[in-house]
Structures are given as C-alpha cells and as structure tokens.
Amino acid sequence: GQSLEQPSEVTAVEGAIVQINCTYQTSGFYGLSWYQQHDGGAPTFLSYNGLDGLEETGRFSSFLSRSDSYGYLLLQELQMKDSASYFCAVRDNTNAGKSTFGDGTTLTVKP
C-alpha cells in the first residue's frame, strides 16, 4: 500500500520561501506529484518528479529522493494568492490507475 505524510499547516510571510515536505511509504510508485487546491476549489496540477532531483517551474520547484523516501515542494517569492492547500500524490506502479494523495498542507501567507 501507499501512505504519504505532510505537515498539516505551514505559515509564511509574503516574499519568503517555504518548503512543504512529503515523506512516503510505498510498495512501488512511478513518481511524486504535487497539486494545489484553493479553498472549495478543484485541485490543480503543479509539478511532477519521475526521477530523483529538482524540477523547477517558475516560482515553484519540487524535489524527490527515492533513497530517502522523501520529497518537497518549494515555493519562492510567496504571494498572498499562494495561500492554499498543497497535496503530494503517488501513483501505484503495481496498479497504475490508483493514486494516493497525502492529507494536504494548508499554507497561509501573511502580509
């Protein structure tokens, strides 16, 4: 099975950098994805790491280390609109259609 752990809440100020960690226990997975969800809205895809290392997309970067069973999402130059929930997710490589999401991290950006 798959389980992912994320901090439940993170608070930071505008302009700062914040890192949201995701540790996982899996029986096998393809890669680590990250999604953003604003309150009451639909999750939107942010980033994917299929290989170890850093992936950068604008202000957002994501990192994966399979040997450490660990990944993170890095948000730079925080803006108020970044206040949202962030979910890490994996897709089971023994059952490709099955995705498991973490419980999410609520990021609050303060002025």
Added chain:
Amino acid sequence: DSGVTQTPKHLITATGQRVTLRCSPRSGDLSVYWYQQSLDQGLQFLIHYYNGEERAKGNILERFSAQQFPDLHSELNLSSLELGDSALYFCASGPSISTDTQYFGPGTRLTVL
C-alpha cells in the same frame, strides 16, 4: 478551467436516497478518476476508468458504483446514502491509462440530511 465538467455543482438529499454524479472529461482524455473529499480531508481515490473499462479501485463502498460510457463521460452512483457520505466529489481526467498529471473538475458538493 481544466476542461473537465461535473454536474450538478451542488446536491442536497436525504439519507437512504440515491444520486448520480456526472463527469465529462477533457476532450481527448480517455481516463476518468473519481475522488471523495470530506471536510478538511485529503482526496480519497474511489475508482478509475479507462476507455470504458474499470482499471483500478480504491476504498469505494459497495453502495457506490460507477461507469464510463462510450462517449467517455462517467457517472458515479451513490445509493442508500448516509450522513457520512456528505463530501465533495471530484472527477479528474487524463490522456492515457497511466498519467501522473490529472485534470480535476470543479466538483459536486453532496449534502446528505
């Protein structure tokens, strides 16, 4: 706008009733996933269909069922509803049988009274 549509947006019903939630995937996407999100909870995977066939199941209750039709839209049927079924139900679509990028619809908020 992800291109995924879900209807209805809101649904209020009583315990014991049956409802049907509908999802139309993005044009060209063959995979449809269903998720349940209870208040302040994560996304619980329910079921995955690809090109009309069931491909993966999560912790979906026996009272719940789904199907994907030839035109690729999908329906999630929830029966014998209980108070605890109140949640946001999302569908997501993807282009292939195995995709790490899923495009989510706006969700259906189900309230069971």
